[in-house]
């Protein structure tokens with residue numbers, strides 16, 4: 001197998017535009033040339049990096065993809081890290097994955113440079129590297145390709161390992177279901193350390209020869225200008241973004257709103273996912289723009305699994321049916337496989353889309369699959385008149401805020417380092433914009449006083465901004481059961 005599928009396909013697209021920005025375009029050939037050069041820089045004379053882990057820290061765009069392809073072509077495993085993470089969070093991802101190098105754009109290289117120096121990790125400035133391309137290794141699809149850190153029911157994030165074959169399966173399923181073509185044009189404003197941005201937008205677009213317009217973040221005014229100008233055929237976002245767009249449109253003047261709405265109405269498809277899209281938001285968006293959002297369900301470990309149809313009813317509040325190549329079943333807590341409608345159970349998934357392992361955590365990997373190789377998602381759903389509807393999660397320790405999956409335990413561990421906090425418990429409270437808002441109940445030490453703004457300031461050097469508590473309740477004691485465990489459902493009433 002001479003080339004990875006994404007690379008082999010890119011070779012067919014040659015002079016087609018892969019990335020468009022206000023200052024210019026990048027063709028598929030440019031990406032191939034640049035990635036071959038970066039692969040040589042990484043290889044530094046070795047024949048194959050043999051699954052060495054290489055972290056990637058750069059904003060969405062052509063340089064990011066050139067680096068991603070470069071490290072893949074050199075035989076390395078990509079470890080994307082969050083642009084806005086704190087230094088302790090970066091350090092955890094680098095040391096847990098055993099990264100041997102970090103590839104970063106010039107601005108990010110300045111920020112992460114001191115940490116790389118302290119950890120003895122090679123730092124490659126993507127913008128400066130310029131080696132001539134040398135021989136590249138031959139790679140098979142079963143090689144590990146990516147480790148994505150995901151928060152869960154443990155206090156530290158786990159590294160989700162996927163191979164090139166898993167990634168191809170995840171991409172091909174979406175290409176088929178949503179009928180991607182090379183005529184598609186899509187804005188990319190989601191973070192590049194999660195699958196929504198990496199797989200659903202970037203990899204799918206580049207698989208078919210489509211064009212991406214990258215933004216370093218969700219730059220609403222700039223994106224709306226482009227929507228008005230018919231720059232896109234597709235739009236993929238998390239529910240928080242649709243809520244923010246509704247707020248923005250409803251507060252803009254009628255003439256401006258009409259232009260933006262007309263732009264949205266002309267898109268061929270708008271997708272929502274990564275968190276529950278309230279039916280009210282779905283209906284509101286349709287009323288405003290005429291677009292029926294297509295809601296789908298996925299997870300870092302499995303890619304996308306369930307989707308409303310491209311053609312057919314897109315049901316508000318439901319996520320649809322299994323995607324091509326993905327097997328879904330529901331299982332009761334008692335372990336019975338559910339075969340009829342209207343009985344809730346845990347979603348379990350099987351297929352070539354499902355990840356390989358949690359990096360360095362064989363026990364966690366084994367526990368997440370049942371005896372027949374079905375992956376246990378920890379999400380509850382029910383099948384109703386032909387559509388799955390997500391009902392919630394089995395664990396109270398997982399929070400979804402702005403589309404980010406957060407671990408209550410990780411946030412609690414950080415808060416407990418505060419000198420004035422004796423005990424704490426973190427939960428997600430319903431929030432119209434963010435889905436859930438990170439909320440902390442704390443017991444302070446002695447007569448200490450603690451208020452939300454000071455606590456948030458203290459958190460900034462320890463936790464990414466989206467993990468920092470939005471709400472605080474100072475309590476005399478936390479509600480506990482007979483075993484001494486905090487009863488999180490009872491906590492909700494304390495806010």
Ligand code: MLC
Nearest residue numbers: 190194195196218240274298299300401402403404434466
């Ligand atoms: C940021 N802020 C928050 C917050 N995140 N407040 C409450 N809750 C949160 N979660 C605050 C900041 O502190 C800041 O406050 C202000 O909002 C603006 O911050 P920002 O970072 O500039 O926000 P914005 O750009 O508006 O970000 C919103 C967003 C972003 C929705 C674009 O959260 C985002 O990109 N989310 C997507 C995450 C994602 O890709 N998830 C997919 C995971 S994969 P102040 O006071 O400083 O102004 C997955 C699988 C699947 O789930 O199925 O796809």
Ligand code: AMP
Nearest residue numbers: 273274275276296297298299300390405
């Ligand atoms: P992550 O681990 O960041 O990939 O997040 C995956 C989780 O997001 C899933 O386990 C679900 O809990 C949640 N999720 C994704 N899509 C949806 C959706 N459409 N509706 C409800 N929850 C969703």
